[in-house]
Amino acid sequence: MNQFNQQLNSGAPNKELHRCWQEQLKSYKKLNPDQANSYRAIVVGTGLAGASASATLAEMGFNVKAFSYHESPRRAHSIAAQGGINAAKNYKKDGDSTMRLFYDTIKGGDFRSREENVYRLAEISKNIIDQCVAQGVPFAREYSGYLDNRSFGGVQVSRTFYARGQTGQQLLLGAYSALSRQQNKGKVQFFQREDMLDIVVDNGKAKGIIARNLISGKVQAHAADVVILATGGYSNVYYLSTNAMASNVTANWRAHKNGAFFANPSFTQIHPTCIPVKNNFQSKLTLMSESLRNHGRVWVPKKKSDSRHPAEIPEEERDYYLERIYPAFGNLVPRDVASRRAKEVCDEGRGVGKTGLAVYLDFKKAIEDHGEKFIKEKYGNLFDMYQNITNENPYKTPMKIYPAVHYTMGGLWVDYNLMTTIEGLFSIGESNFSDHGANRLGASALMQGLADGYFVAPHSVMNYLASNSPDNNEKMLEREAFAQKIIEVEKNILDIMNVQGDLTVDEIHRELGKVVWDNIGMSRSEKGLREALEIIPQIREKFNTRLMVPGDKNGPNPELEKALRLKDFIELAELMALDALDRKESCGAHFREEYQTEENEAKRNDSEYAYVAAWEHQKDGRPCLHKETLRFQNVKLKTRSYK
Amino acid sequence: MNINLNIWRQTKESTAGKFVRYRLENIDPNISFLEMLDILNNKLIKEKQEPVVFDHDCREGICGSCGFMINGQPHGPQKATTVCQLHMxxxxxxDELTLEPFRAASFPVIKDLSVDRRSFDRIILSGGYVDINTGEAPEANLIKVPKTNADEAFLSAACIGxxxxxxxxxxxxxxxFTSSKISHLSLLPQGKKEAKERVLKMVATMDDEGFGSCTNTGACSAECPKEISQANIVRLNKELIKSVID
Known part of the structure; x- marks a missing residue:
């Protein structure tokens, strides 16, 4: 590993926090709609971040080419977000403010995120709700007709806006409608079922992408003046995760291999409330929204290997361990803490269910206090979903839950303008690393996706374009950089098709997932990480020599799609191990067994590790580490305490 | 358990398809229906045959990607359940199960059980949105919405397409499908301005795309995995009449 080549700078204005974004906006160059009309922007991914950015850029006058591997923007995985979206509206008059949302997010991220970005996010949060309500997003309302709020993990105020357990769906449909409106006006061209397989950098600037049409199999180049990646997270490196089956790292990884730094790859969030794994054929995991912890109580039996039915375990023999260890926050501690404690009680042998890898989430008290109708109204669809998957009725028997991979805080390194280290390549939403530090708080992903898409990237992209004259798009495709990339992508596809071995993509992926989950999952150690670094190359070798992809590359071929994605996941897994190994401290979701307090809490090392680790790809395969030192001028670094 | 499958296999839109029979033994009844198909596909790949193509993504019943017929029923026999949430x-x-793609002229077959539903997007494109600019919006709580309207609008907006x-x-x-979007927006004050234009455009697009007429049999609502109510169709017709009379 090469080290310390370059100290990265976020480029945030050196102003008081609350003036940063306003000053930056003022300093940005502008283009009027007529001028903007001569530029083209490529947006890859049309989930919350991508759809909202495409709609806003089109509104400003730019011509947008939006790409998705789905048939419709409405299929993006943002749709599965259940719980809600945070905003510092302070409608409840419970003392919420921009400063408080900022502080909660910085603290929740265990002081590993950039102050200026997080403050901007908190500031913008209010506008997001305005925008979404104007679009007709049917948020939950009180009988007064005003918007309703609920509380969420890691905070003590009620600032989460929601639409039952389907907030992501409603917000995505809102962004999709804004996108459709622009598409109808001819400002957005939507490319459906086009899978981005590489990025084109010409003379140091991002100028286009290479995509494979998933119906015809045709590989084609697309050119523009700027490229915006809104391509989501990489939780599927673990094989089993709560992400949709197709979610992948390829767009980000290709950007990385073309010069974009990858930041904090090992910061992956393990969500505490998921339905436990039941067997070897399991294809994905299902999240039960964290909002359930508002009314559900987490417990395990006090006794080890207690196989009694939960109803037969009397109150005094139950350990409500979160309420016991964290009296102030109780069941509402942040995700990383709740997950780790669940693992801990299961490791002690007090886990429940057939596998012993589950804890109870019990609604008995809430049903007694508020009635079944109330619980049904709040969580009806989640309870139905649980019952359908497990065949158990959570109104009668406590839910069984266990942590699962859910979100990746790591992603492409971006500056304050959300631009990567490749000029003209922006990264927004979950695909960048910027706002959540080492742990994301609940109901913050939707907030960040929409903040980036509606309110940040469109302005910074305009600023970038205003300093660059529009390129002739048709002529661009004839350039060497484009031709070269098409050849590379086609060769990669051929190589994969030609192996014709004996293992399916899923078999190899499952093997990779197990290594990553065991060694770069909820807890990490030097020994485990070194082991992972030995096994992953063996898996890569298997991929190269024993993979079996049937069928034709010139037509719909889901196995080929999966294989292309797995190839990049294998490479990413190695970088995750390197990153986790480098960070000799515990912080947020990154828990190194060697660095913990006597009470088994994460032990940060602020003097040596208060930095963003940004990795640069090197031709020799040994990534080079660059650091962005995090400066905290507005918050005092302290040990997170939820007691 | 053992399962016998008759699956529609079709290489592309322009070629003829046929049913092919497969048998799977010792299937765990607790796995999902799509996991059962994963097992079949894994087996087919090992035998160097092409796996069955079917649409799916979130496997949580919300993205709306999945869907095919099982013994003549969309998403299979379980009420209010997408096929990805169906369990063995x-x-x-x-059991003998016949799997075939959604059959409709407006949903051309892509391959096997996968169909092209872009006609739905084109219906939305023609007016399924509130006509406001992105970037600037008034303070959210200036728009009061009665809770009953908000709840009804949500139920309509819950359509997964x-x-x-x-x-x-x-x-x-x-x-x-069309009426759920029209209801969602007509129930809210935000959607009132373009209401008249919206219903006319969306209904026209629906016809242009080749979808048939509604005769109120209620089969749609009965099979809908999200239990979208037939009341939406009544609201669409009300909006349509209003747009003509006004």
């Missing part, structure tokens, strides 16, 4: 315990040992309603309908009508 819904079937009996040695899977196409089961069209597949269930003898006329392949898209009325339930």
């Amino acid at each position: 315990r819904a079937f009996q040992n040695e 899977c196409g089961a309603c069209v597949a269930a309908c003898k006329n392949s009508s898209a009325m339930l």
Whole structure:
């Protein structure tokens, strides 16, 4: 590993926090709609971040080419977000403010995120709700007709806006409608079922992408003046995760291999409330929204290997361990803490269910206090979903839950303008690393996706374009950089098709997932990480020599799609191990067994590790580490305490 | 449990398809229906055959990607359930299951069980949105919405666009899909301004796309995995009449 080549700078204005974004906006160059009309922007991914950015850029006058591997923007995985979206509206008059949302997010991220970005996010949060309500997003309302709020993990105020357990769906449909409106006006061209397989950098600037049409199999180049990646997270490196089956790292990884730094790859969030794994054929995991912890109580039996039915375990023999260890926050501690404690009680042998890898989430008290109708109204669809998957009725028997991979805080390194280290390549939403530090708080992903898409990237992209004259798009495709990339992508596809071995993509992926989950999952150690670094190359070798992809590359071929994605996941897994190994401290979701307090809490090392680790790809395969030192001028670094 | 499958295999839109029979033994009743297909596909790949192509993504019943017919029912036999949320315990040992794509002229077959539902997007494109600019919006709580309206609007907006309603309908009508969007927006003050234009445009697009007429049999609503109510169709017709009379 090469080290310390370059100290990265976020480029945030050196102003008081609350003036940063306003000053930056003022300093940005502008283009009027007529001028903007001569530029083209490529947006890859049309989930919350991508759809909202495409709609806003089109509104400003730019011509947008939006790409998705789905048939419709409405299929993006943002749709599965259940719980809600945070905003510092302070409608409840419970003392919420921009400063408080900022502080909660910085603290929740265990002081590993950039102050200026997080403050901007908190500031913008209010506008997001305005925008979404104007679009007709049917948020939950009180009988007064005003918007309703609920509380969420890691905070003590009620600032989460929601639409039952389907907030992501409603917000995505809102962004999709804004996108459709622009598409109808001819400002957005939507490319459906086009899978981005590489990025084109010409003379140091991002100028286009290479995509494979998933119906015809045709590989084609697309050119523009700027490229915006809104391509989501990489939780599927673990094989089993709560992400949709197709979610992948390829767009980000290709950007990385073309010069974009990858930041904090090992910061992956393990969500505490998921339905436990039941067997070897399991294809994905299902999240039960964290909002359930508002009314559900987490417990395990006090006794080890207690196989009694939960109803037969009397109150005094139950350990409500979160309420016991964290009296102030109780069941509402942040995700990383709740997950780790669940693992801990299961490791002690007090886990429940057939596998012993589950804890109870019990609604008995809430049903007694508020009635079944109330619980049904709040969580009806989640309870139905649980019952359908497990065949158990959570109104009668406590839910069984266990942590699962859910979100990746790591992603492409971006500056304050959300631009990567490749000029003209922006990264927004979950695909960048910027706002959540080492742990994301609940109901913050939707907030960040929409903040980036509606309110940040469109302005910074305009600023970038205003300093660059529009390129002739048709002529661009004839350039060497484009031709070269098409050849590379086609060769990669051929190589994969030609192996014709004996293992399916899923078999190899499952093997990779197990290594990553065991060694770069909820807890990490030097020994485990070194082991992972030995096994992953063996898996890569298997991929190269024993993979079996049937069928034709010139037509719909889901196995080929999966294989292309797995190839990049294998490479990413190695970088995750390197990153986790480098960070000799515990912080947020990154828990190194060697660095913990006597009470088994994460032990940060602020003097040596208060930095963003940004990795640069090197031709020799040994990534080079660059650091962005995090400066905290507005918050005092302290040990997170939820007691 | 053992399962016998008759699956529609079709290479592309322009070629003829046929049913092919497969048998799977010792299937765990607790796995999901799509996991059962994963097992079949894994087996086919090992035998160097092409796996069965079917649409799916979130496997949580919300993205609307999945959907095909099982024994003539969209998403299979379980009420209010997408096929990705269906589990093998819904079937009996040695059951004969026929799997075929959603059949509708407006949903051309892509391959095997996968169909192209872009006609739905084109209906939305023609007016399924509130006509406001992105970037600037008034303070959210200036718009008061009665809770009952907000709740009703949510129930309409919960449509996942899977196409089961069209597949269930003898006329392949898209009325339930279209009406759910029209209801969602007509129930809210935000959507009032373009209400008249919206219903006319969306209904016209629906017809242009080749979807059939609605005869109110209610098959759509009965098969809808999100239980979108037929009341939406009534609201669409009300909006349509209003737009003509006004």
